[in-house]
Amino acid sequence: xxxxxxxxxxxxxxxxxxxxxxxxxxxxxxxxxxxxxxxxxxxxxxxxxxxxxxxxxxxxxxxxxxxxxxxxxxxxxxxxxxxxxxxxxxxxxxxxxxxxxxxxxxxxxxxxxxxxxxxxxxxxxxxxxxxxxxxxxxxxxxxxxxxxxxxxxxxxxxxxxxxxxxxxxxxxxxxxxxxxxxxxxxxxxxxxxxxxxxxxxxxxxxxxxxxxxxxxxxxxxxxxxxxxxxxxxxxxxxxxxxxxxxxxxxxxxxxxxxxxxxxxxxxxxxxxxxxxxxxxxxxxxxxxxxxxxxxxxxxxxxxxx
Numbered sequence: 001x002x003x004x005x006x007x008x009x010x011x012x013x014x015x016x017x018x019x020x021x022x023x024x025x026x027x028x029x030x031x032x033x034x035x036x037x038x039x040x041x042x043x044x045x046x047x048x049x050x051x052x053x054x055x056x057x058x059x060x061x062x063x064x065x066x067x068x069x070x071x072x073x074x075x076x077x078x079x080x081x082x083x084x085x086x087x088x089x090x091x092x093x094x095x096x097x098x099x100x101x102x103x104x105x106x107x108x109x110x111x112x113x114x115x116x117x118x119x120x121x122x123x124x125x126x127x128x129x130x131x132x133x134x135x136x137x138x139x140x141x142x143x144x145x146x147x148x149x150x151x152x153x154x155x156x157x158x159x160x161x162x163x164x165x166x167x168x169x170x171x172x173x174x175x176x177x178x179x180x181x182x183x184x185x186x187x188x189x190x191x192x193x194x195x196x197x198x199x200x201x202x203x204x205x206x207x208x209x210x211x212x213x214x215x216x217x218x219x220x221x222x223x224x225x226x227x228x229x230x231x232x233x234x235x236x237x238x239x240x241x242x243x244x245x246x247x248x249x250x251x252x253x254x255x256x257x258x259x260x261x262x263x264x265x266x267x268x269x270x271x272x273x274x275x276x277x278x279x280x281x282x283x284x285x286x287x288x289x290x291x292x293x294x295x296x297x298x299x300x301x302x303x304x305x
Contacts, residue, residue, distance in 0.1 A: 074133055081140050088147055095154055104161055107154065112147075171238040173216040173296040175262065177246060177282045178269055180207030186292040201290040202245065202283035209250050209278045211269040214262075216244055216284075216296065221258045221266075230281060231273025234266050245283040248275050 092112070099106055184204035188197055219238035226232050230247035234254060237243055250270025254260065271278040284293045 074137060077137050077141075078133070081137060081144065084144050085140070088144060088151070091151055095151065095158070098158060102158075102162060102165070104158060112150070168240050170218045170262065171240050172242060173238070173244055173284050173293070174298045175214070175216050176205070176297050177216050177244075178205055178207055178211050178213045178280050180205035180211060180269070180280065182206075182294075183279055186290075186294065199290075202247075202281050203293045204279045204281050205269075206277065206279040207269045209268070209270055211280075212265050213246055213249065213267045213269060213280055215246075215260045215264050215266050216282075217242065217262050219244070219260055221254045221256050221260065224252055224254065224256050227273060229274045231275065232267070232270060236260065236266075241287045243285040245281075245285070247281040247283075248272050248279060250278075 096106070098104070182203060183206040184200060186200060186203055188199055215236055217236075217238045219236040219242075221234060222237040222243070223233070223235035227247065230245075232249040232252055233245060233247040234249065234252055235243065235245050246266060248270050249267040249272065252267045254266045260266065269278055269280045282293050284291045284296055
């Protein structure tokens with residue numbers, strides 16, 4: 001470009017008028033073009049910057065809304081955790097009471113802590129209080145879940161122990177086999193037929209003929225027979241080392257091998273065999289040895305130590 005030459009700019013009006021000619025040097029033309037480019041660039045930059053600020057404000061607004069929502073959820077989570085911790089404390093207290101009542105072994109307090117290791121938040125990083133709260137909530141929730149599993153296992157163990165204990169109790173003689181007056185107790189006595197001193201292996205309950213006789217614990221009928229001395233009798237095997245005998249019956253209402261539950265009628269008081277009058281002869285055997293049946297009359301006036 002020859003900077004000595006000038007450019008002519010013709011101004012032609014739309015309507016009638018004089019055509020004007022303006023001469024511009026190359027230097028001025030360059031300046032005008034550079035100025036126009038600068039103005040256009042500045043306008044474009046300002047537009048882009050303004051649009052960026054608008055976008056940033058929208059993003060910030062959205063983040064603030066999300067943060068508010070997350071904080072509300074975190075507060076709800078902390079409230080729920082606090083409630084669950086209270087319920088867990090009550091559950092543990094009830095478990096300890098059950099163990100105490102039934103004589104079950106206690107759980108060591110240190111074991112209940114269920115301690116575990118794990119990474120802590122990086123203190124050098126600016127994680128903020130919200131992240132710390134979230135970490136604490138997750139830690140507490142994880143402990144509650146472990147405690148819940150631990151307590152479930154504990155209660156499963158308690159249930160198993162009590163179920164086994166219930167079976168034992170259900171099969172332990174614990175009620176009077178019939179109504180009636182205690183006419184003869186357990187121990188050595190004079191035999192009314194021979195006059196000799198013999199061991200009376202049970203107790204005699206004097207009652208009217210036909211008075212119902214009930215089995216004193218769950219069990220299975222072992223023997224149903226007529227004995228010369230004891231007359232009509234029923235022998236019940238209860239398991240766990242227990243056996244009971246009911247003799248001098250007038251009638252028998254069960255069969256050998258029949259399963260019975262405590263309180264079920266097995267016959268009636270009679271006067272069969274060697275007997276001076278209508279009564280029930282009742283025996284309790286444990287581990288093959290005759291025991292004083294009065295010790296198994298729970299809740300009656302015949303209860304003895």
